[in-house]
Amino acid sequence: MKRKQRRLVLIGVAGVILFSAVGLMLVAFQDNIVFFNSPSDVVANGVAPDKRIRLGGLVQEGSVERVGDTTVKFAVTDTASRIPVVYTGLLPDLFREGQGVVTEGKLGADGIFVADTVLAKHDENYMPREVADALKEQGHWMAEDQTQ
Amino acid sequence: MIPEIGHYALVLALTMALVQSVLPLWGARRGDAGLMATGASTAYAQLLLVLVAFLALTTAYLQSDFSVLNVVQNSHSAKPLLYKITGVWGNHEGSMVLWVLILVFFGALVAIFGGNLPEGLRATVLSVQAWTTAVFLLFILATSNPFVRLSEAPIEGTDLNPILQDPGLAFHPPLLYAGYVGFSVAFSFAVAALIEGRVDAAWARWVRPWTLAAWCFLTLGIALGSYWAYYELGWGGWWFWDPVENASFLPWLSGTALLHSAIVMEKRNALKVWTVLLAILTFSLSLLGTFLVRSGVLTSVHAFATDPTRGVFILLILVFAVGGALALFAWRASSLQSGGLFAPISREGALVLNNLLLSAACGVVLIGTLYPLALEAVTGQKISVGAPFFDATFAPIMVPLLLAVPFGPMLAWKRGDLYAASQRLFAAAAIALVCMIALYAVVSGGPVLAPFGIGLGVWLILGAISEITFRSKLFSGPLSTGLRRAAGLPRAAWGTMLAHAGVGVTVIGIVAVTAYEREEIVSMKPGDTLDIGGYELTLDGFAPREGPNYSDTVGIFTVRRGGAEIGRLEPARRVYVATGMPTTETGIRTQGLSQLYVSLGDAGSEGAMAVRAYYKPLVTLIWLGPLVMVIGGVVSLTDRRLRVGAPRRAKASEKPIQPAPAE
Structure with a gap:
């Protein structure tokens, strides 16, 4: 093989790999990106059924209710709106009423959010940033919310 | 007094780094042996000074000196000794001191083992290494001083974040940092090569062991971090494609590519420009990782720092280091003689394919990690790119690579x-x-x-x-x-075998x-039995248990297989006294290569408790594999050409700076 041909092979292989990688990413971006919504976003804009979203806010005081052994119902609120959530599984250590939480799942036709993942804070002082921002948008952000 | 000594030592180390940034380089340009020789002395001095600072901080932790803010925020007098020591790097300020300590340690190693390098190259490398050190010391002193005193010392500290109080975490950050920072040597060599306008096989022979050592540390660090997340977080997952995990995985991918391209350069004197670029990119990705983790851009267990000035400072370091190095590369790369081309079907060709696929994988992970940040910055829209994205992109790129490896x-x-x-x-x-x-x-x-x-x-x-x-x-x-x-056979051949088998x-x-x-989530009362993966787990009851700075509620499970008792599992709900923070302690039992994994959830009604149980077949292989890879790396590091070759070249280098010919 001549020098020129060898270079062509190299460029060709590199090009194929680059295009495949970009193609894979574009397809994956279409299917696998999850948008973050606050309860107010969901109420205002709605969510297409079967579209996975993240719903974040505070666990409403007095809303946590255990159904059966490992299923729990609660409401996520940003103080302006609230969305009821149902989740089956173990809750994180720091899941508590009045604390920040991010849930991931799909909104059912009945308006109840079916979560398959619940993420709570890693420690006492940490509020999920998305939640903090969502609360600020509603003008209800207080530093006390974080620590209490 | 001791914290002040530590602080002062950091300031002195900064001045040493500034001196080393200039004099050896200047000496190398002018051919002045005296100036070049200063590099080694200042490198040793920096190691000594940063070590003093680090020990001063450690002492403050050991003595529970609550007049030091950093100790108050991250320690507690009742904390076990091990976690008093690991608490030193369990926070932003202390971990940056550790980062710099490892950086100057590698700098001193270059000074010690660089005796057989051409003098000009060694001086230039030490200067470049000192640039990085100086910038990070400045960062610590300006924004993250760990020695800040309180005028009124509280009686008790607020304790280290409980999930960080774990033996796995004692060694995870030092190993990870040794990996990150180890790539700084390859970076310094690359920049020095660009300044000198010359790279050759001898350069590659020098860079490769450093890269390999850093790669071994990084591999161990990532594996240990993964195992820590697996047993500490109680979700049974070992890799979450969390941005912080990706931040350590990116330099690993490009570092692995660098290892392989350096082989081509060493043996065949080809791929020079590409290898230099990879060396720059690998350390840049290490810096990017430090930025992502330390800046508070990401919310995660690792993000200690949320002070925006720190983020901006690290971003500036990143722009300066990466931008500067890449600009230098763009300017000088054409002066590096390019090597010959080779047939596509050849060892070189295979290594190029390895590099292309690893780079593509690295690029995909990089974009997946940064895209949400970029999108939020531009449009304000918040998204998360999680495991499904990476599964759909990373895996298809890795499969052809893995098929081709043998x-x-x-x-x-x-x-x-x-x-x-x-x-x-x-x-x-x-x-x-x-x-x-x-x-x-x-x-x-x-x-x-x-x-x-x-x-x-x-x-x-x-x-x-x-x-x-x-x-x-x-x-x-x-x-x-x-x-x-x-x-x-050469040890390098055995090293290759082990590393590839480890994959x-x-x-x-x-x-x-x-x-x-197999996963089961059930509510269990004492006396209940759960069948999973061919094992029967019987909950005997709950027992309280007191630790030094926590109290546990332990669930005691008897494990049976086919009716015969084979052991016990004791997962616990743990509450730390100082913070009142609850955590989950998993119960894990290893059966051969597989594991039974149980964690406790919330207390339910009538003495029942939610229990999450997994049977994880062959799970230990996930971490044994990296261990085998690292053993391969170490075996390769003891290869004859690295052990015996070095002194032989030392004799050769008595003659004026004549690079050794390629093998």
């Missing part, structure tokens, strides 16, 4: 014979295929791709072994001579757990 070492340099290589790998391929079919026939359920994944792992392991058997002609002639020949081991572990694990 072919690489079988191909000759310059021009390989793919047909002959295939023949040598026939046995490995046949056995892997049989494994696949057998698994498909025997195991019902699980994804269809799982047998393929396991077969891929078997192929990698056997392919790696085939190389040794082929090169030593193990089975032709008497076995004893074959074995002697195998033992006489296969990891692949098998990952596939087995992903496809065949």
Whole structure:
């Protein structure tokens, strides 16, 4: 093989790999990106059924209710709106009423959010940033919310 | 007094770094041996000074000196000794001191072992190394001083974040940092090469062991971090594609590419420009990782710092280092003589394919990690890019790479014979295929791709072994001579074999757990029994238990198999006294290579408790694989050409700076 041909092979292989990688990413971006919504976003804009979203806010005081052994119902609120959530599984250590939480799942036709993942804070002082921002948008952000 | 000494030592170290940034480089430009020689002394001085600072901080922790803010925020007098020590780097300020300590340690190593380098190159490398050190010392002193005193010392500290109080975490950050920072040596060599306008095989022979050592540390650090997340977080996951995990994985991917391209450069004097670029990119990704983790851009367990000035400072470092190095590269790369081209089917060609695929994988992970940040900055829209994205992009890129790995070492340099290589790998391929079919026939359920994944792992392991058997002609002639020949192979060949087999081991572990694990979430009362993966777990009851700075509620499970008792599992709900923070302590029992994994959830009604139990087949392979890879790396580091070659070149370098010819 001549020098020129060898270079062509190299460029060709590199090009194929680059295009495949970009193609894979574009397809994956279409299917696998999850948008973050606050309860107010969901109420205002709605969510297409079967579209996975993240719903974040505070666990409403007095809303946590255990159904059966490992299923729990609660409401996520940003103080302006609230969305009821149902989740089956173990809750994180720091899941508590009045604390920040991010849930991931799909909104059912009945308006109840079916979560398959619940993420709570890693420690006492940490509020999920998305939640903090969502609360600020509603003008209800207080530093006390974080620590209490 | 001691904290002030530590603070002062950091300031002195900064001045040393500034001196070292200029004098050796200047000496190298002017050919002044005296100026060049200062580099080594200042490198040792920096190591000593930063060590003093680090020990001062450690002392403050050991003495629970609550007049130091950093100690108050991250320690508690009742904390066990081990966590008083690890608490030093369990926070932003202390971890940056550790970062710089490792950086100056590597700088001093270059000064010690660089005696046989051309003087000008060594001086330039030390200067470049000092740039990084100076900038990070400045960062610590300006924004993250760990020695800040409080005018009124509280009686008790607020304790270290409980999930960080764990033996796995004692060694995770130092190893990870040794990996990150180890790549700084390759970076300094690359920048020095660009300044000098010359790279050759000797340069690559120098860079490779440093890269390999850093790669070993990083591999261990990532594996340990993964195991820590697995048993500490209680979710049973070992990799979450969390941005912080990705931040450590990115330099690993490009570092792995660098290791391989440096081989081509060392043996064949080709791919020079690419290798230099990879060296720059790898350390840049290490810096990016530090930025992502330390800036508070990401919310995660690792993000100690949320002070925006720190983020901006690290971003400036990043722009300065990466931008500067890449600009230098753009300006000077054309002055590096490019090596010859080679046939696509050859050892070089295989290594180029490895590099292309690893770079593509690295790029995909990088974009997946940064895209949400960029999108939020531009449009304000918040998204998360999680595991499904990475599964859909990373895996398809890795599969061809893994399929190709066994072919690489079988191909000759310059021009390989793919047909002959295939023949040598026939046995490995046949056995892997049989494994696949057998698994498909025997195991019902699980994804269809799982047998393929396991077969891929078997192929990698056997392919790696085939190389040794082929090169030593193990089975032709008497076995004893074959074995002697195998033992006489270069250690680098054994290192390659182990590293590649380690990848296969990891692949098998990952596939087995992903496809065949069993999970049960149930509510259990004392006396209840749960069947999982062929084991019976009986909850005997709950017992309180007191630790030094926490109290546990332990669930006591008896594990039986076929009615016979084989052991106990004791997962716990733990509450830390100082913070009142609850955590989950998992109960794990290793059975062969598989594990039973139990964690406790919330208390339910009537003395019941939610229990999450997993049977994880072959899960330990996920971490044994990296261990095998690292052993391969270490074996390769002891290769004759690195042990014996070095002194021989030292004699050669008495003659004026004449680079050793390529092998």
